Amino acid sequence: MPNWLLVFGPVAIALNHFAPGHYALIFASAAIAILPLAGWLGRATEQLADRSGEGVGGLLNATFGNAAELIISLAALRAGLHDVVKATIVGSIVGNILLVLGAAMLAGGLRYREQSFNLVGARAEATMLTLAVIALVIPAAYSVLVGGQYAGGERALSISISLVLLAVYAMFLVFSLWTHPTFFRGAKASENGEQAQPWTLAQSLLVLAACTVAIAWLSEILVGTVEPTAHAFGLSNIFVGVFVIAIIGNAAEHSTAITAAVRNRMDLSLSIAIGSSIQVALFVAPVLVLASLLVGPQPMDLLFGKGLLLAVFVAVVITGQVAGDGRSDWLKGVQLLAVYLILGLAFYLTPQA
Amino acid sequence: MPNWLLVFGPVAIALNHFAPGHYALIFASAAIAILPLAGWLGRATEQLADRSGEGVGGLLNATFGNAAELIISLAALRAGLHDVVKATIVGSIVGNILLVLGAAMLAGGLRYREQSFNLVGARAEATMLTLAVIALVIPAAYSVLVGGQYAGGERALSISISLVLLAVYAMFLVFSLWTHPTFFRGAKASENGEQAQPWTLAQSLLVLAACTVAIAWLSEILVGTVEPTAHAFGLSNIFVGVFVIAIIGNAAEHSTAITAAVRNRMDLSLSIAIGSSIQVALFVAPVLVLASLLVGPQPMDLLFGKGLLLAVFVAVVITGQVAGDGRSDWLKGVQLLAVYLILGLAFYLTPQA
């Protein structure tokens, strides 16, 4: 992605400030500017991954990638837009494992006949996603089955499950960064001679931080213009929440995961894609539930609609199958993308409530 | 199966023409005549499999086996019998992975302590089935959740998902026949010395074509008499659609898959059983939806009833577990057959609507 595209960053900022009504133009320039930034972020992440193992590198990447989403969601929370926040959470979980991982496996599979990744780490991540699905399904089932019988039950369940998820996420970090980091490190990472000259640690961190800030800034502008732009094209609210914002918000992961796959570093690619979904489900979502007790007009619960839950469920089921044998090929990418497309069709055909 | 049973073929055809009211007699003679034909079809398929790899042989087999079902379903479609078509689709998917694969694993496991098959190909096929379940569940969920809010939504979703399925099926063929055929080829296939003298390619194709045509002819006679015969025995419509027609319609796959398993060629056995389910779900079903736009009194959608969807779901879940480790034993056969039996009991106890 050529660096001169970076010039669209100032353009987006200027347009947003001086001509805020030109949604489609602002949207397009912010989106274009993000692409080279995401490329640089990917390069910095790869440099850090070389130092610290691919799992840690992927986790750093997922952390920085989701910082933008957390900031944006907190803004939406303050505005009381719980439905948008929930749609964005689901869209981010689903988008990372179906669209990002699917595109990475397809791109990697078109170049290599077969690619391998650390089976143990991938299975641990897939189990983490299953745990997340269970944590999101139980409150909804509770609401249907117990419902109004116990005032305050839904809120108490949402808050306590959020605390459980945060504790499990903390233990997952301990596991993947401290006690068992080798599970998330590719076997051939150190043999990979593609990187000509390694950056210093300071260089890597500086590029990472600068790109993150810039992407975060542009992401907010982008998201602010996504909805009016989308509506101008006749799309509904829930579709925008689940699909459009997620694709934009995860552009960084998208680009980095595909780059890693094309360089035959599938461990890094999986860590980015699945790790990002894990972080949204086990960290961002519970933090937003707890934060809603302090900011915003009313507390947000963990009750997701049936359509959103079904989307997360099918995405996690097929991801578990695809990630379960430590190898990938282009057909796996096609399978994940097909599920994403089917979900997209169903949400696209859902009229505004 | 002795060849003299072939004489029941002309008997069935003659009875059907001259004494069409003797349903049970026609049914029995057609069924008996199919057995040796299926045996010859299996032998021809094995000969072709020896030339082209077991995956391709299994796929050829599944294609020829399902040609009959497609013809019969098109006839039912023209008559507007959507419920029968859908029940037959589900019965065929479920029957191939539970009854055919279960019987093959049981028969093979009674002869060999443990049998192995190509893990990667089996997992790819299991993921394809999961994709099919998702594609069948989403329209039903859409119908429940969105329902009448958007006129035309269900039909648009059915047609667009059908197109996605056909595209994915085409890519699966490219994958299994062209880019990655070795995943569907048994490691020990070439070492198997049981075949005394190989047939020529022309001989194999001739036997395959002749048996297919004969089975197709007899299958139509068989299916035409199945319903009155079954009702004479006190069975309901939906049970006949899901179980009786599926068992008859898949007799060829059944016989060939068991023969392959007993000869310790589990890769061929799995390709036939799972491959046939994949073909029905990803090729026959969408083709019928699209064909219904041209033939028949009204278009058919992809909306399956909850009972049918649950049957497909549980069948695919347990098949994924059984096929996921590249080995089989007799207990796996028992487990698959037990699920088939439980589903059969539930449908058997369902009264006619």
Place this chain on the structure above:
Amino acid sequence: MPNWLLVFGPVAIALNHFAPGHYALIFASAAIAILPLAGWLGRATEQLADRSGEGVGGLLNATFGNAAELIISLAALRAGLHDVVKATIVGSIVGNILLVLGAAMLAGGLRYREQSFNLVGARAEATMLTLAVIALVIPAAYSVLVGGQYAGGERALSISISLVLLAVYAMFLVFSLWTHPTFFRGAKASENGEQAQPWTLAQSLLVLAACTVAIAWLSEILVGTVEPTAHAFGLSNIFVGVFVIAIIGNAAEHSTAITAAVRNRMDLSLSIAIGSSIQVALFVAPVLVLASLLVGPQPMDLLFGKGLLLAVFVAVVITGQVAGDGRSDWLKGVQLLAVYLILGLAFYLTPQA
């Protein structure tokens, strides 16, 4: 666990006889007395496991552990308390695979970086659990979809599925004890030099029998006081059925499975935990359904409530993922325990119906 705690056994029995109103005291002393007994039971089981393979040892253990539950459930059945029996069945299935296996994997994982177990046996057990879930879900789905259309349908389905389950369980015993016992035997079991002097067969059986009888006796006292004790602490009926009785009733498995895990005998640990769940689902539950035709005011069916079914479903799904790759670490234990905790929170917040 020090042996002098055994003195609490006579204390519990005496209190139960002479001061039956002191529920909490009786409960506490019976629970304390069970702990050393469970330890001795575990040691006797390990001795037998050394002789007969870990799978058989685990099965013996699961049989003796569940004998108490069967006796208690029969008493509840005679009293017509079908809801309590069903809650206990679900709690026992869920508790063994989430709490017992989770605690064992956590305890083992804190001592060993990674532990391995026989992949084939664990997968066979996980598939058996999936079969059990299907057998429990189908009657409930039948009831919702067919319902009152066919009088007697639910009872006929419950009885026939119970017979299928018993037949499959018998075949599973043949498989694990007779035709394929090595699948359930740990690779390193014979190399394990921790046991100083082996007991004689007579000694092992004597200790096993004595501990089983004592635990059975105390378990009944314990269960008799669990409900009033629990209510005194403000807990509801269903929570007590699913969680409190299950934890107490499976204390023996709990202790033995953790001891085995800490001694790096994960095959024994899995056989105990998953084997016990299998036995409850495929043996205890159908036996109770059939027994209810002879004892009790009215026959019990296999229809479980949606909340109970969802609990079993999510427990089996995550267990399948955790047990599917033949290795464990402390994070897997945390994941299983987190699901147990989430289910516990949901049932805890469910008010008495």
